[in-house]
Amino acid sequence: MPRPRSHTTAQLAAAALIVIDRDGLPGLSMRAVATELGISPMALYRYVRDREELEALVVELVLSAVDTAPPPPGPWPGRITVLARRLRETMCAHPAVLPLTLTHRHRSHSGLRWSETVLGVLTEAGIEAEERVLALRALIAYVIGASQLEHLGPLSGPGTTAIADLPGDQFPYMSATARDARSVTPDREFDGGLELLLRGLA
Structure with missing residues (x-):
């Protein structure tokens, strides 16, 4: 039986964003994010397949702040x-x-x-x-x-x-x-x- 998850993907994305804001994109790694969350790097793979999936979560987190409502009528x-x-x-x-x-x-x-x-x-x-x-x-x-x-x-x-x-x-x-x-x-x-x-x- 797989171990229960103690974090959400939103928490993973937030931790990864903290790493990127602090250390830049080169500083992003599974180990760095795991350290930020206080878990082992291997435990991170219970939530995401690889770094690419982690990156996608970060992009969605950032872009979720965009106001996508149609602007008021006009030219x-x-x-x-x-x-x-x-x-x-x-x-x-x-x-x-x-x-x-x-x-x-x-x-x-x-x-x-x-x-x-x-x-x-x-x-x-x-x-x-x-x-x-x-x-x-x-x-x-x-x-x-x-x-x-x-x-x-x-x-x-x-x-x-x-x-x-x-x-x-x-x-x-x-x-x-x-x-x-x-x-x-x-x-x-x-x-x-x-x-x-x-x-x-x-």
């Missing part, structure tokens, strides 16, 4: 902007989890619910069939990609400073653009890029 670009901002805000609360969202978003009920709401807004705007497929993929790629850039390669970071100091005769556009980037806030960067994307979809 569709504004409604999509509201949904994109909600997803960004939720994911950026745990930036180390961002790389996992691309891999496990299909297994997250909350992530699927967000996409369903986005698709509803797009459909109401007359965006359907193949165009709707491309629009959803582009929006997901933008929100996740922009959120990763915000935390892994921010405009105010040392990379931008180094580019701004490149010789102007060899990299006139890169160096000038990097200097301009210093005054761009994370919110302006996200909203500005999203506006360009939505303008193209329109």
